[in-house]
Amino acid sequence: MEREELELIAKEKGEKAEMLFRSGYGCAQAVLLAFKDETGLDEGTLIRLGAPFGGGIGRMRQVCGAALGAFMLAGLLKSEGNRAEDYARVRDIAERYAAENGSIICAELLKGVEVTKGSVPEERSEGYYKRRPCPKLCFSAAQIAALTLL
Structure with a gap:
């Protein structure tokens, strides 16, 4: 695949992940669902797989x-059971994500954003989306996944 084509696909995956997050899915779910066709898994399985990981893991x-x-996409799309290769791939994605966003840690990414404590997700509203970087972070994660995994 040529670089221009890959960059276009990566942008589309990012936009799809952002749209999925804005439609109510959790951040992990949105990124996974943006690659539904590539994973070969059905929507329900991807939703369940990503469900516990929102908000920086539960x-x-x-x-x-x-x-x-x-x-998770690195494992689904590229793993052949070689942990050294799997770990290197995840570290590469993590380094790219941190370089682009400042961290891979949810609390650091949300620094300065007022959030409620506990396990109950905050209600999604226009204000929710305005004060959080999460839609942009979903875009970023999906774009990086596409650039490194496709």
């Missing part, structure tokens, strides 16, 4: 769910 503000979606 809203604990650990590793960003969007980044985790990209990491």
Whole structure:
């Protein structure tokens, strides 16, 4: 695949992930669902797979769910059972994501954003989307996944 074509596909995947997040999916789910056709998995399976990872893994503000979606895609699309290669691939994605966004840690990415504590997700509203970088982070994770995995 030529670089221009790959960059166009990566932008489309990013836009799709951002749109999916804005439509109510969690960050990991949005990134996974943007690659539904490539994974060969059905929508319901991808939704269930990504469900626990939003909010930095169950809203604990650990590793960003969007980044985790990209990491899961690395396994789904590229793993052949060689852990050294799998780990190197995930580290590459993580380094690119951190370079673009400043971190892979949800709490650091949301620094300065008022968030509620606990396991209950915040209600999605226009204000929610305006004060959070999450839609952009879903775009970024999906774009990086496309550039490194397709």
